[in-house]
Amino acid sequence: MGRSPCCDKGSVKRGPWSPEEDAVLRSFVQRFSNAGNWLTLPHKAGLNRCGKSCRLRWLNYLRPSLRHGGFTKEEDNLILSLYGEIGSKWSVIAARLPSRTGNDVKNQSTGTPSSRRGTCSSQREQQRHLLLPATTASPPPTAPPWLMVNLFLLLRSSILTQPLQRSTTAESSRTSRSSCTPSSWGSSSSSSPRPALARLQTGRPCCRNRHHRQ
DNA sequence: AATATTCCCAACCGCCCGTGA
DNA sequence: GTCACGGGCGGTTGGGAATAT
Structure with missing residues (x-):
């Protein structure tokens, strides 16, 4: 049936997040305990970002207590x-x-x-x-x-069904x-x-x- | 020193699923 | 029961740094 895109990719900023954007997103999510509706969050927070991008940024990077790299x-x-x-x-x-x-x-x-x-x-x-x-x-x-x-x-x-063969x-x-x-x-x-x-x-x-x- | 190769990882894409109208 | 919507997830891409040649 197809789905409409979650945001207008032509009008929202894409690519790496700036420290300012991080700060805005972090303060918004923490101020309201949670993000609520991610798709409307950018508008409410004043971010020119796709809602899904905001969600991803928060979950994968800004969320407190996250650790990055250095896997034991x-x-x-x-x-x-x-x-x-x-x-x-x-x-x-x-x-x-x-x-x-x-x-x-x-x-x-x-x-x-x-x-x-x-x-x-x-x-x-x-x-x-x-x-x-x-x-x-x-x-x-x-x-x-x-x-x-x-x-x-x-x-x-029993995942492997092929013999190991490579150099x-x-x-x-x-x-x-x-x-x-x-x-x-x-x-x-x-x-x-x-x-x-x-x-x-x-x-x-x-x-x-x-x-x-x- | 210059160039090529390899790697890490943040971010994006698109599909699937659960939910509510 | 159907459909639209938002959230969630796995897969993929691309920038830049590190390393090798």
């Missing part, structure tokens, strides 16, 4: 465990993690080296590697983290990216899971279009 190993393990049980229900997973949002969990799961790639070629990557902390004094595990993750998921669920070289990574489009992982191919699952299953990200913009 325990949190990472819990995410992996819950993902194995329930799949990409990020909001459900986030509900089990205090001070985390679904968006955070999603970004963590689909964006951390520990869940994406089999190799840690850079210092930055190693330092951020949740399953292989940079502070560890022990030698690296025999099996790479991505394999451990996949084995874990294999044991926890960890940058070359194969580029090749994979260039051939990975939404249509390539769509319904036409049962062996091409959707990106989030594909990343966890293969330990590598699917394509990110920005890499093609240059």
